[in-house]
Amino acid sequence: MIPTLINNPLFRGISPETLAASLQEVNFLTHSYKKGEILARQGDVCNRLIILTRGSVRGEMIDYSGRLIKVEDISAPRAIAPLFLFGEENRYPVEVTANESTEVIEIPKSSVLALFRKNERFLENYMNLSANYARTLSDKLFFMSFKTIRQKIASYLLRLHKQQQQTKITLDRSQQELSDYFGVSRPSFARELARMQEDGILIANRKEITILRKEDLIRLIQ
Known part of the structure; x- marks a missing residue:
């Protein structure tokens, strides 16, 4: 023990x-x-x-x-x-x-x-x-104060961007852990992350996220 x-x-x-x-x-x-x-x-x-x-x-x-x-x-x-x-x-x-x-x-x-x-x-x-x-x-x-999953993701990525001071950031949690953290299901989280990639806002590669349009993330949470 x-x-x-x-x-x-x-x-x-x-x-x-x-x-x-x-x-x-x-x-x-x-x-x-x-x-x-x-x-x-x-x-x-x-x-x-x-x-x-x-x-x-x-x-x-x-x-x-x-x-x-x-x-x-x-x-x-x-x-x-x-x-x-x-x-x-x-x-x-x-x-x-x-x-x-x-x-x-x-x-x-x-x-x-x-x-x-x-x-x-x-x-x-x-x-x-x-x-x-x-x-x-x-x-x-x-x-939880943000209504949409996209807003939650945007806020989280901007926080990591500020901490890591680079465009390509490394997530400090798995997708399941992030889903639990945001209070959403893992499939919902994964779908929204994929949509943000389709919209050209970011590139997601497992735990590495490359922010392509930081200004779009900022607008989401304003």
Whole structure:
């Protein structure tokens, strides 16, 4: 378990010996889930830190019609919704379901607080991870503000263009990951990307995108 946890960003910079000693001083549980089993339901109180040590899960949000909307996949050794462990409304924002046979370590909130007191590096890592998670949520809300898939793609490509400072850019996610990120189906995403290529706006070659008409992308999001 310790070798897996060391690879989690929460424990970055903490030696295996220090981590093992710290865990011996707090309460925690290990749990196994079969494929399809639910680890947490949307709206449940988030009173424990769940860290995957093997396998993967998916987070799905249930809308008012009862439809499940996939938010993201989470694989070991990541933590599940660490941002929501604290706060007045600390409830799981999504339903978490095992994609496969999955093992986790569950650390009660009180034990997480004890680890904060014992190890400043763990506290700093937790704060950094929470800040990154909040930024990711903010980005998703930003892309959801655009009505069409083409607008979402245009905004994303312009952001990568600004970061990479070149006309030929490399996508930092697969098409499936981008589809989940934008909240659209993979076929819909692929079709729109193909249409943008047919319109002469870009050239798509797997994860490489060559922007041919940057001004068209800018007009799409104005």
